[in-house]
Every structure is written in C-alpha cells, then in structure tokens.
Amino acid sequence: RCSALLNRACCLVGVFQFEPALADIETIINEKAPDVDAENWHKVWMSRGGIHRKLAQAAELSDNDQCQQRAPGFYAKSRADYEHVLSIRPPHEGYASKARRYLQQLDDLERRRVSGSTRRCSSGSDGGNIGIAVAPSAPVAAAPRAATAPQLGGDDADQPSPEKRRRLRSK
Numbered sequence: 001r002c003s004a005l006l007n008r009a010c011c012l013v014g015v016f017q018f019e020p021a022l023a024d025i026e027t028i029i030n031e032k033a034p035d036v037d038a039e040n041w042h043k044v045w046m047s048r049g050g051i052h053r054k055l056a057q058a059a060e061l062s063d064n065d066q067c068q069q070r071a072p073g074f075y076a077k078s079r080a081d082y083e084h085v086l087s088i089r090p091p092h093e094g095y096a097s098k099a100r101r102y103l104q105q106l107d108d109l110e111r112r113r114v115s116g117s118t119r120r121c122s123s124g125s126d127g128g129n130i131g132i133a134v135a136p137s138a139p140v141a142a143a144p145r146a147a148t149a150p151q152l153g154g155d156d157a158d159q160p161s162p163e164k165r166r167r168l169r170s171k
Contacts, residue, residue: 002028005025009051043095082099
C-alpha cells in the first residue's frame, strides 16, 4: 500500500495536484504500516521535500497575498525534509547527494530573497528536478517542469497572472 501511495503521489505531482500528493505522503508517514519504516525511507522524504518546494514556488507565483505568505513555511518544511534524508542511517549516497544539492538551492534562493533580487522563483541548475521518487525500486523520476501554472487548490484567486505564467514557462 505504501509503495502504491508513493507512486500515486508522484503521478499527482506530474499533474500539478500538490496537496493530494502531499496527503498521500503524509499517509505513508503517519500510517505506521507493518514492515514499512517510513522514517528511514529516503524516497518518501525526498518526495515530501519536493512537494513542499513546489508548493512554495506556486505560492510565490500567486497573485493572492495570503497564498504568497505561505511560501516561507513551505520552504522551511522542504528544508526539514531534505535534512531528514541526510540524517537517515545507513545513508543512501544518491539521495544524500540530491538532498545536499536541493539544500544548496534553497540556501541560494534565500540569499537572493534577502538581497532583494527580483527573481523570485529559482529552478536551480538541474532545471527544477525536485527528486519525486517512484516506489519501490524504480529510479528516481523528476517532476516535469510546469508548462502551465501549478494549482494550489480549486480557487481561481490562487492562480498566477498570465504574465507570471509566461515567466514560469520561460525558466
């Protein structure tokens, strides 16, 4: 069941349904299924970190002020998830390497935000690959770059303006 939920979360991210994807990951973590050690499952934490990061990026691009104010919290959750990956023993070098790279991207983004840079959303040097994983043993698959604006929910007020969508597509 946990592998199926992780696969579904990956698919949901692929169609920009971040909140349902996050709900599937939370179910894996909270369910405590027999023979599943979610606390030490690298793929789960990389996926959750990636979903939090995508939610933060979508929030930043929103025209809704309340939505934009949620971005720092999502980035903090993303950071905590990537740091959790680095704390898992035994380490998995592939996931640890990606987690370090994503943490560096978050650090760079924070520096730009503090310095007042006009570029609000960083896709990073890997084109926005956030490490959404497919379970149980398939290679890590990246969530596709957004060709259209990601959705945070059903409310049109959360949607970016056409200008912001063009900027998102050009990155």
